[in-house]
Amino acid sequence: MNSRFGHHGGTLSLLLTMTVICCCRCMYCAATNPVESMRENVTKLSWEVDYLLWSPDCVEKVVIGINGAFPGPSIRGYVGNVLEVHLHNCLSTESVSIHWNGIRQIGTPWGDGVAGVTQCEIGSGETFIYRFKLDKAGTYSYYGFHGLQRSAGLYGMLIVEDEQKVPFEYDGEHSLLLSDWWHKSAYEQEVGLQAPLPQFRWVGEPQSLLINGRGRYDCTLVPKGGQQNSGDVKVCNVSNPQCSNPVVLRVERNKIYRLRIASVASISSLNFAVEKHKLMVVEADGNYVEPFEADDLDIYPGQTYSILLSTNQFAGRNYWVALNVRGRLPQTSPHLGILNYFPVPATNKPPFPPPKGPLWNDTAYSTAQSQLYKSREGYGKVPDKVQxxxxxxxxxxxxxxxxxxxxxxxxxxxxxxxxxxxxxxxxxxxxxxxxxxxxxxxxxxxxxxxxxxxxxxxxxxxxxxxxxxxxxxxxxxxxxxxxxxxxxxxxxxxxxxxxxxxxxxxxxxxxxxxxxxxxxxxxxxxxxxxxxxxxxxxxxxxxxxxxxxxxxxxxxxxxxxxxxxxxxxxxxxxxxxxxxxxxxxxxxxxxxxxxx
Amino acid sequence: MNSRFGHHGGTLSLLLTMTVICCCRCMYCAATNPVESMRENVTKLSWEVDYLLWSPDCVEKVVIGINGAFPGPSIRGYVGNVLEVHLHNCLSTESVSIHWNGIRQIGTPWGDGVAGVTQCEIGSGETFIYRFKLDKAGTYSYYGFHGLQRSAGLYGMLIVEDEQKVPFEYDGEHSLLLSDWWHKSAYEQEVGLQAPLPQFRWVGEPQSLLINGRGRYDCTLVPKGGQQNSGDVKVCNVSNPQCSNPVVLRVERNKIYRLRIASVASISSLNFAVEKHKLMVVEADGNYVEPFEADDLDIYPGQTYSILLSTNQFAGRNYWVALNVRGRLPQTSPHLGILNYFPVPATNKPPFPPPKGPLWNDTAYSTAQSQLYKSREGYGKVPDKVQxxxxxxxxxxxxxxxxxxxxxxxxxxxxxxxxxxxxxxxxxxxxxxxxxxxxxxxxxxxxxxxxxxxxxxxxxxxxxxxxxxxxxxxxxxxxxxxxxxxxxxxxxxxxxxxxxxxxxxxxxxxxxxxxxxxxxxxxxxxxxxxxxxxxxxxxxxxxxxxxxxxxxxxxxxxxxxxxxxxxxxxxxxxxxxxxxxxxxxxxxxxxxxxxx
Structure with missing residues (x-):
């Protein structure tokens, strides 16, 4: 007998005493807390990536979720922490990789999460450990970087707290993860993009804009009729708890709130505004900037921001939070959330129309705004010599x-x-x-x-x-x-x-x-x-x-x-x-x- | 400098003289002939597996195709040939494996194509070579054996010809690849099957039955309206050449035709009948059987058959070829093809209603038919001692x-x-x-x-x-x-x-x-x-x-x-x-x- 096959040579009793480790394909572990905190030096997160039937904008679709939910969990860590994500790929045939957007991966270039560049894709059934240092405070995001898995919903927020050196003060904080959303599957989008002319199909404008994975599509636009369960009829249900609430930012009057904003949009440049409130920009892409005030903020896919919002308006009502498409002829309804001046009920609609933001094709406006960004003094110096x-x-x-x-x-x-x-x-x-x-x-x-x-x-x-x-x-x-x-x-x-x-x-x-x-x-x-x-x-x-x-x-x-x-x-x-x-x-x- | 990084140490000219091999992700090679013939000892086929937007039953859907077409190419070989399939996986994030149904893989167990059993799945961008001997004549099939990739359309026919010893005679041949078809994606099906109760969803009855990858859905059943290009509206177009023809078997009178039938259905037991024609069963699953005559034939997923059909009916008209669902309350229209007595125009509809086959729940009928199968004399002997x-x-x-x-x-x-x-x-x-x-x-x-x-x-x-x-x-x-x-x-x-x-x-x-x-x-x-x-x-x-x-x-x-x-x-x-x-x-x- 060939010794390579040693464990076949054993007796039955030998077989039975061998350690048995379950290597079976995924089963959900107990749901983890959506906001996973860590103050230890090394924080381990256990993630199961799997398909879910989810209704982010009230229309049901297959999304890629993490630990049974969409969007992925918000990660919150402290400067100096090591983050260790044990990613178990439960997709039955699909591989994944996750990019940690804005993390420089100093000393861990293999952790950058780009299949084909820094790692092999994580095969179905496999577990992969991302391990890297959170070396700089700021607002970050993460998303799938393989095929069109960002469009499929594989994303979340990553916040690195600065324990000592935050150069501004605030009383409270809200996080906003912005994304654009299609009813078409990522596969349909892929086929369209790869087809030779004239079959080529652009992905088109998104059906919805989501904040924190939620939006609301107009169900009257969804076709009706068709054979039940045929897959021809999209289910649209406004009372689905996965979508039914627009984002509500609960605030109290005369305080300063830090809004951490990350866009993981696939294609949409966005404009963010809060009715009657100025936005004081203090951080961009994980770097402090010289504060400046804006009526509304242009946000491009992959960017992150912190803005300070002073709740200095009349306290007897709520105000619109409005997200609009920029740079493309908008065919997508704005996402309208609520800045809720507690104790006004969150369900009270603001009495005036929501802010519209600049005209979609007003490039001069965007260009001018981009000129307002300056690095904050004391945070790095640009080299003046170029090689x-x-x-x-x-x-x-x-x-x-x-x-x-x-x-x-x-x-x-x-x-x-x-x-x-x-x-x-x-x-x-x-x-x-x-x-x-x-x-x-x-x-x-x-x-x-x-x-x-x-x-x-x-x-x-x-x-x-x-x-x-x-x-x-x-x-x-x-x-x-x-x-x-x-x-x-x-x-x-x-x-x-x-x-x-x-x-x-x-x-x-x-x-x-x-x-x-x-x-x-x-x-x-x-x-x-x-x-x-x-x-x-x-x-x-x-x-x-x-x-x-x-x-x-x-x-x-x-x-x-x-x-x-x-x-x-x-x-x-x-x-x-x-x-x-x-x-x-x-x-x-x-x-x-x-x-x- | 570390020698591991030798090619960095080279000069630019060294870099430029290195052999450059394109390892880029898939591009379609020239389309290969759908029926690839081989008479050589080793026949190499080059396959590119990719998504396609295809309309098998006139409703457009993402399918998994091979070399730009659905279903996969029909392979035809001879006993003793070695088949070598170079499978290049062009799916951007999905892995595959292909099972060669009925091929015993004697001496090549790693060629059986079951991810998790006989091989690792073939990752996206990877090329895998299946190489095995076609050791026994018969009618076979192949299909994806990873996740629900059979339901996604990854399948085709594999015919191994017997050069000398066919124990029956015939004048012509037709191949029929049978499948059931859903408008839901394989991913939607997966999510439904894996969801815990009460969210669990069975895949449901198929929308269509296909023969050779073609069927016809009733477009009036597809919901209308909705936002253009939103993905909410299924495109149903009966003039799409991918679906518009029901199967036509062209025959001449007073001849004997061998119909090679393979079912790659995902769930459906099927019944196959040809109006007014007896079916003489001569082969089942790549083995000759003692010929017997039937009015119609029960065919279970994964089975293959050869039947001899004598065109002994009135030559002035066409006859129905009918495929019905068995064993489940039918909610799927039968596939109705045409046995076309040339030179009657193929478009002439048969004058009488198509055969309905046995009642869907007449199990006694199926049991009785299954008893009719006997191995053909001279083709193997069953061992009478069991260990x-x-x-x-x-x-x-x-x-x-x-x-x-x-x-x-x-x-x-x-x-x-x-x-x-x-x-x-x-x-x-x-x-x-x-x-x-x-x-x-x-x-x-x-x-x-x-x-x-x-x-x-x-x-x-x-x-x-x-x-x-x-x-x-x-x-x-x-x-x-x-x-x-x-x-x-x-x-x-x-x-x-x-x-x-x-x-x-x-x-x-x-x-x-x-x-x-x-x-x-x-x-x-x-x-x-x-x-x-x-x-x-x-x-x-x-x-x-x-x-x-x-x-x-x-x-x-x-x-x-x-x-x-x-x-x-x-x-x-x-x-x-x-x-x-x-x-x-x-x-x-x-x-x-x-x-x-």
Whole structure:
């Protein structure tokens, strides 16, 4: 008998005395508290990711939930904590990964949660442990970063408390997780996006805007009739407790409230307003900003904010909290919540119409607001010397008849083998090894559709000189449609960056850097690139790892709108943990050792 | 510099001369011929599995297709051929596996395609090669064996031709792939099945019956109105070429046609009839049977047949081909195709109503028909000596408030680590190591709902004595509903079995074996177990591997209705190929070697 098969050689009694560990597929563990607190150095959370039939806007749909609920639990930790999330994937055939948006993953680049970049996807039935330090106070979020799983509802809020150094005071706090919501499944959206022209289908405008996973669709718009239980009829039930309450922010008069806001929207730029109340912006993307006051706030997918709201209005009534779509012709009803001046009953409707916010296509308004952000004094200083400049042209294109987005004429196709693991284990041929273009043909006319719409699909890597200061100039251009350029919010993983400049038209490498704000540019991780405009990000490439820079419009990234940066992985002292391996060539590598 | 990171140490020119292999995510390769022929010893097929928006019954839905079409390509090979399918999984987040239904996988147990049993699931972006011998002529099928991917449309036909020894003659051939079809997504079905009572939802009756992936739903039943592109409105378009033709079997008069029929239905037992034509059954489940004539044919999920049809009727008209639901109160319109006596135009409707088949609940009719099957003389002999008997009680139960199906009070929960790989690499704790019960408490009342509905979820393994002859008695019982027992079709992997006996009521181990047919019982791989009845299967445990025995009602297997058999894996000379590894504990094993 072959000794490899030792446990077959045992007697029955031997078999029966063996330790039996249940490796069966998921069963829900006891529901965990939706807000899981932690004050210890290491806090362990146990998550089960599974499908749920849920009605976020009163229309029932399959969503991806965590621990039996949608949205995912709010995590609250303290600076210096280590967060350890034991993620058990209970989806029967689908794999997942979760990105911790705004967490720089210093020293744990394999924890960034991008399947194909920093880890292998977490297979169904598998448990994966995310473990990283919460090293900076602020308001963050997390969301699925695999396929269109953000659109499928895999997201939540992550708040890191500052125990000592909060540079402003407040009496109370509310959290608002903003998202846009479709009745179409993520799969239907995927098929539409991947179909060649003319079958291509854009995901369309969302049916609802959600705050904290709740909204309300107008059930009279849902088709009626049809065969019962056929799946042809969408169930819309306004008395479903999963949707029936618009968001209610209960406040008392003459206090200051900190509203922590995170947008995990898939496509929608949003505008947030509270009737008759000014919004004092104090934090953006986990960084304190020089406070400024606004009537309403533009919020792009992936951004987070803290605003201070003074309840200094007449106390005998409630006020509207209004969330509107920006930058796209709105076809989605605003989300209307209530600022509830206790003890006024929360059900009392405000007597006047809700604030409408700026006109959807008033780009000048948005541009002006974006100029108001300055970093708060004492929180970091922008380097004034730059060692490398990369100019990235954002274009809409086609590849083999499919619509794609491209950066410098390359549309990103993530490899099956993640970059970080390929680099760490010296696996060749895992991705396209040519160097990607660091600028574009300066004769390109950014004000017209591309003359040649075809681009290349590739998985190239931008190798940044380690510890050097980098400028990345994002250059927007016309889409495939005449006289059309769209807002593109961009997010950098592993870093915050200083937004040193932005301007209309084509970036001029000679002239425009002279107008950079090197005094107090805002430090962010997600920034909008306005139509026909440019934006310059500056950061130090000092975080060993592989990091995405990409559009936070989820379908656009799905269509290739991103690049991959590599920094100092040759200096990493630790290899990525084995749990991040097991796909593509990392699987072959490991399995080949079994045969030795 | 660490040598692990060698290719970073290279110069730019070194980088540029490296071989660049595209490992990017899927792009459709050129569409392959739907019927792929092979006469060579090894035939390679290249498959890309991806979502498609498709309208099999004129209602648009996301389906899982192969090479851009639904259903999957028909494979046609010859006895002795090796089939090599390069399956590239283009689903963005979903893993797959494909079972080759009826192929015994002698010497290639890792090719059986059951995620969690014979292989790790094939992750998104990964390519997996199925390679096995087509060792026996017959009509087979293939389908997804992971989650509810059969219901999602991942299936096709597999025909192995006999070059010399076909024991009957015919002039022409038609293939019919039968399936049932829902408008609900597989995910919605999953959520309903996994929800605890009272949220539990059965998948319900199918909306349509398909032949060769086509049917026609009554579009007037689809709800109208709703917001455009919201996903709330199902598109139903009878002029969509994907659905608009019912099946047409073109024939000439006075010929004999071989109809190859395979059912990949998820839940529906079906009845197949051709108006005014007798069906001469000559093959069942890839084995020749003693020919017999029937007016119509009961076909259970997973079964395959060949019937000879003599076109001996009046040639001036067409005849109905009718497919009806059996054993469940029909809520699905029959599929009505056309037997087209050329040169009558195929569009000429037959002048009389279509055949209705037997009453849906006429179990006696089905039982009687199942008795007509005898193995064809000269094609194998049943062993008359049995070394081991296992009695399996089929019950409907609950586990933690969820509805499950169980065998001998154990509901199967497949482990994340596949059994075959765990055994081959001596991985402990991959599954529950106790021996599962080989019979049930004989005081159990099979005519009543279970007194204690609770059962255990487990992943135990039945170890069969290698090369011994085994009798498995399947015993049906009452479900959770009073006075209700349901037809359960059972399928054994890795084997054909002789159906040596069946009877009503509780199997009597003393008396009933005396009535076994040991002369010419039919050799099959899928057999119905009738309500309140028993069926005995006999086979020789001579195929090294790990094999499922399970209900072919897909949601019932999803709910635990199956057992896992192990045969002689200690004698296997080859280890499972590394591509079958990479999940659960096989991943940890391989990765641990990386750290050495």
């Amino acid at each position: 490398k400049q990369i100019i990235l042209l954002n274009t809409q294109n086609t590849v083999d008849g499919k619509i794609k987005w491209a950066i410098n004429i390359v549309s990103l196709a993530l490899p099956t083998t993640p970059y970080l693991q390929a680099l760490s284990y010296n696996i060749h041929d895992a991705y396209d090894c040519e160097s990607p273009p660091v600028t574009y043909d300066q004769s390109y006319d950014i004000f017209s559709p591309p003359k040649n719409a075809n681009v290349t699909l590739a998985s190239m890597l931008y190798k940044l000189p380690f510890r050097h200061t980098i400028d990345i100039v994002l250059q927007n251009a016309n889409t495939l449609t005449l006289r059309n350029s769209e807002i593109n919010p961009w997010h950098l993983h592993g870093h915050d960056f200083w937004v040193v400049g932005q301007g209309l038209g084509k970036f001029d490498p000679e002239k425009d850097p002279k107008s950079y704000n090197l005094k107090n540019p805002p430090l962010r991780h997600t920034v909008p690139l306005f139509p026909y405009a440019w934006t310059t990000l500056r950061f130090k490439a000092d975080n060993m790892g592989v990091w995405l820079l990409h559009s936070t419009v989820e379908p656009r990234f799905f269509m290739g709108m991103g690049i991959v940066l590599e920094e100092g992985t040759e200096w990493m002292l630790e290899e990525p943990p084995s749990c991040t391996m097991g796909c593509g060539l990392t699987k072959e590598l490991a399995n080949s050792l079994l045969k030795l | 081991k008997q296992i009695i399996l009680l089929n019950t409907q139960n609950t586990v933690d408030g969820k509805i499950k199906w169980a065998i001998n009070i154990v509901s199967l929960a497949l482990p994340t680590t596949p059994y075959l790989q765990a055994l081959s690499y001596n991985i402990h704790d991959a599954y529950d190591c106790e021996s599962p019960p080989v019979t049930y408490d004989q005081s159990y009342d099979i005519f009543s709902p279970p007194k204690n509905a609770n059962v255990t979820l487990a992943s135990m393994l039945y170890k069969l004595p290698f090369r011994h002859t085994i009798d498995i008695v399947l015993q049906n019982a009452n479900t959770l509903t009073l006075r209700n027992s349901e037809i359960n079709p059972w399928h054994l992997h890795g084997h054909d079995f002789w159906v040596v006996g069946q009877g009503l009521g509780k199997f009597d181990p003393e008396k009933d074996p005396k009535s076994y047919n040991l002369k010419n019982p039919p050799l099959r791989h899928t057999v119905p177990l009738f309500p309140y009845a028993w069926t005995t299967l006999r086979f020789k445990a001579d195929n090294m591997g790990v094999w499922l025995l399970h209900s072919t009602v897909e949601p019932r297997f999803f709910m635990g209705m199956g057992i896992v058999l192990e045969e002689g894996t200690e004698w296997m000379l080859e280890e499972p190929p590394s591509c079958t590894m990479g999940c659960g504990l096989t991943k940890e094993l391989a990765n641990s070697l990386l750290k050495l």
